Structures are given as structure tokens and as C-alpha cells.
Amino acid sequence: DDYDLITVEDDEYAEDLFEIVTFSKDYHETDAFRYTPNSDGTAIITEYVGSSAYVTVPAEIDGYKITKMGTNTFEKHKDTLKELIISDGIEYVDGCEGCVKLYKVTLPESVKIIDSFRNCTALESITLPFIGSSRTAKGTASGVFGYIFGYFQNSTYNTQYNKKDT
Numbered sequence: 001d002d003y004d005l006i007t008v009e010d011d012e013y014a015e016d017l018f019e020i021v022t023f024s025k026d027y028h029e030t031d032a033f034r035y036t037p038n039s040d041g042t043a044i045i046t047e048y049v050g051s052s053a054y055v056t057v058p059a060e061i062d063g064y065k066i067t068k069m070g071t072n073t074f075e076k077h078k079d080t081l082k083e084l085i086i087s088d089g090i091e092y093v094d095g096c097e098g099c100v101k102l103y104k105v106t107l108p109e110s111v112k113i114i115d116s117f118r119n120c121t122a123l124e125s126i127t128l129p130f131i132g133s134s135r136t137a138k139g140t141a142s143g144v145f146g147y148i149f150g151y152f153q154n155s156t157y158n159t160q161y162n163k164k165d166t
Helices: none
Strands: 034-036 042-048 054-056 062-067 081-085 092-094 104-106 114-117 125-127 160-161
Touching: 034 062
Parallel strands: 042 062, 054 081, 062 092, 081 104, 092 114, 104 125
Antiparallel strands: 034 042, 125 160
16 A cells, blocks of 8 residues: 555544545655655655756646645755745745755745745845735735735835845
């Protein structure tokens, strides 16, 4: 059997509390990424195995829709990763903490959660697909830059955050 099955016994409300997704025991690998496919046709990038300092994380690999970059995606490349482009479709971005040479990041419209970029001391530019207090506040008077980075008043209405400008 290729899948681990998590069961909750003797709880009639278990189905209401948990989303059941089975995860493959085996990872798959391309020339650039190691990933774990899920039973629902999605996959999680678990490791970058390529050698380039300029990386684009694809929206799909081998027919699997990539929805998440895992915690240790760039663990072995903290000293070499310089530029990162995340493709549209990826919702959860992680795995870049401590990438000390990472200076430029481009995030897609699909991103919902960012748990990354701590201790990325060279980071100068993050390009965002939206600004404001919500995804729909693009360039409006109510669009206060801060949906991802917290609340900034008197910000300029563009979609690029530059560390040197703050």
C-alpha cells in the first residue's frame, strides 16, 4: 500500500473536525525539486535539489498542482539562493528562512500564507500582486499597504516593497 492512513476511532464527530487527505509515503524528484504528492492531485515541494541561485518554483510538476512550499525547501541553499519567483497557484510559501543571500522575491496572486523570509538579511525587494488591506483594494484610497506586512500608513500605491524605502 502506497499511503499512510490516519484514523480516528470512536468519535462520531471526527469527520466534522478533520479534513481527510492521504499523503504518499514516497517522495518524487525532478532535476530541480523533491516533492510529495497528495491523494487529491496536489503536491508539496519539500526540497530544492537544483544548483541555480535564481529559482522559479513551478505551479505544476508531473501533473501535480503545487500548493505549498514546505518548511525545509531551501535549507541546503541558505547561502546560495539569490532570487526567487513563486508561480501562480502556490498558496503557502515557506522554506526560505535564513537565506542570507536572497535579495529578490516575486509572489503570485494565489499566495494566502507566507511563513518565510525571517533572517533573510540581504532581502531588498518583494514584488506583490496586490496591495492594501484586502486583495481587492488595489490602488484605491482604502488600499493601505499592509495586507501581508502589517499596517503602513502613508504608503505609496505600488506593488513592490523595497526594504531600503522604509
